[in-house]
Amino acid sequence: MFATAPTWTTERLELLKTHFAAGLSCRQIAAEIGVSRNAVIGKLSRLGLSRERSGDEARPKKPRERRGRSVPRLQYEMLRQVYDEAAFTEAPVVSERRCSLLELSKERCRWPVNAEAEEFSFCGNTPLAGMPYCQGHTRLAYRSLARRAG
Ligand SMILES: [Zn+2]
Structure with a gap:
């Protein structure tokens, strides 16, 4: 699924989500997982997770419907x-x-x-x-x- 981003193994991705949910800052998450802070920010935005509306529950974006049909x-x-x-x-x-x-x-x-x-x-x-x-x-x-x- 994330084959194009080798930085993000399934394990790291899970850690990212866990730490994010726990309210850690991007810098702290980065230190925990062992990637750059930019990588964390980039990944979070790609996942549709944002600090800006911390009150909202993070809603994962629905994948677009396939157009084949x-x-x-x-x-x-x-x-x-x-x-x-x-x-x-x-x-x-x-x-x-x-x-x-x-x-x-x-x-x-x-x-x-x-x-x-x-x-x-x-x-x-x-x-x-x-x-x-x-x-x-x-x-x-x-x-x-x-x-x-x-
Ligand atoms: Zn004809």
């Missing part, structure tokens, strides 16, 4: 938006610019069509901004997503 969530929201807009459009998706795997690019919808045919091809329509699929296929993608989620 928000990306698919965002995509889901986008899909839902698209779906809501197109909720009453039941027309089949027309892929007029079918292309092969090699021809795929960011400008072409990568929804596979003709999956049963020998010549596997992709939709190739202009995709929605930020999406891998055109509007029609984004809608289809959302449906299967919603089906899986529900």
